[in-house]
Amino acid sequence: MPSPASSDPVPVPRPHAPGRLVTPGLVDQHCHGYGGTDFATAGPEAVRTALAALAGRGVTRVVASVPTMPASEMLAAVRRLAPLVRSGDLAGIHLEGPFLSPARCGAHPPADLLAPGTGASRALVHALLEAGAQGGTDPGSGGGNAITAMTYAPELDGAAGLEAALLAAGVSPSPGHTDATADQFDDALDRLAGAPGPPAVTHLFNAMAGFHHRRPGPVPGALRAAAGGLLRLELIADGRHVDPAVVRDVIALVPDAVCVVSDASAATGAAPGRHRLGRVDLDSAPGSAPRLAASGTLASGSVSLDRALGLLLEWGVARDAAVRSVTATPARGLPPGRRDSGWVVWDAPGVPGDVVLPAGHPLARGR
Template identity: 40%
Template structure:
């Protein structure tokens, strides 16, 4: 990883550039004033250049579901710790992200949202994602079942008000009392409604999608399993063209075949890779806390101390990209769509980031032949080690 600092005006040459129209095998990218000035193939414009020596350049990764990293959780009241957690993911190529929070009592969660809203204002995050507490106790995963509850108008409004417009996504189990009404309330408030941690039948999922739910929170995980006589949430969400599906591509949460089947069915416009990362991402094994629950990380796999269920992940977006291509046998262009283009569009940032084209922010990742980050640029500035 380079240690260059400060914004640069330069042209990156001699690289393989993953553009919206395909990979340019001998391409260049001109960066000016923090934005992409031009992208082309062949002879580069005159001026200062950086030779990429054949490296692959992809748009900066956009992670819409992440709880922490670098030893810190986004629920922490310590802003410096939260910034260090963000920095850990930036070094792995994530240039835009939502801060995800796990289930807590409404007053505590509102305080966490309010604290994160300040960091959204500072440009650290693109918004906040609430994964709970409106989830099914039957599919609680790493959420304390004692805290889970059905949504009500007042509680939803309290959390949105605490965020001052920064809450961008909320995950809900639609079968809960007032679940569908809560989806409508979120959508009416300009918030992305996601379905997850749910024991719903297909018949219970459909009304929530009709009400405006457009995202499946980590499809397959935290859901009633797919069955050929009762498709449940997996079948309903994957089959509905209105829904974008999140996939945790760490090869622990999902088998490569399951990733491939889902991604091929959903296609470029409906597939998003997420990390669902916890504080251990980029750090290592040990015992950590997620929403008051003890989580043991061994060999990079986090599990609850009781029952051994998977609890978040230690994934980074570069590893998700790499796994998607190398283990799941999807293409570079499909991986770019799932890690950058589609999640940026979901957040309403399609005109700002998510692609390598003129006019967008110079958010990019330079990958070596093993698809590992060699350098990361955010808004025209190289990320320091």
């Protein structure tokens, strides 16, 4: 592989490992949990244990995703997770809700969804941003708000005000879980044009209107903006959320704009059975993706990010583009001080790394 570009997470020479694939540590910008731990509800030590397990698989930078829950519980989750961002354990916090389309809420409880334009919602946003900002300049935090992104439906009343509040706090508005028309989505992209870095669409294709030649929906506008460098696109590459051919084609179309994410939950990497995603129960069975226990709705990703990288290569995605989609491109959504992620030496793509080297480690200097 060529040496990483300046935007890659680790700006040091890579290790000398002939015959092996060497990558920057993988960066997962949308991860709800792993190995039985639900980030939104677990205590700090359980979160650290799950992060250590992911690091052992080469996933060395993780943004903890908090699903839609009652306002008080989302606020409590931010207050519980923000110290882990300040300490450097987490790369950030992603709020997936509560301002989502009721028609496209997926696994998120409809009863807990909110409209962004109300006084109560504005007060909640203020409290969430304040909780994320506390101690944000501590040395371990890498600067900036602990909250890195919020998923929202841009067609909802009050969405423009929400976008402005997030941008003012240095938090990326992430369109998703949306029933927006093409025009509504394009209007939102115009409002986001002044964002300091390209926002990311939350898991493109999933929980949004599909493309139709008379009702194009959000997808064409998202692809167009990504091609222009104005947007990044999340894709879940587990073979169940998006057809592998579609994943391959989107990465070929916009190779510098795709962030492959795990969307993993407590059920991912855990024994089959009952697990939690915020306030809802998930069921997982061998060989299938986790689903809502109550309805059978697809509820989270089925593989961790290292396995997703292996699948990309199995599906014929160019190696450099595949590696970029799980390292440099998602890292662009983090404050610069949170991008260092070490190096991973792989025997073969898709299996746990033999060696995970922290940035600046003597062995990472090569020879």
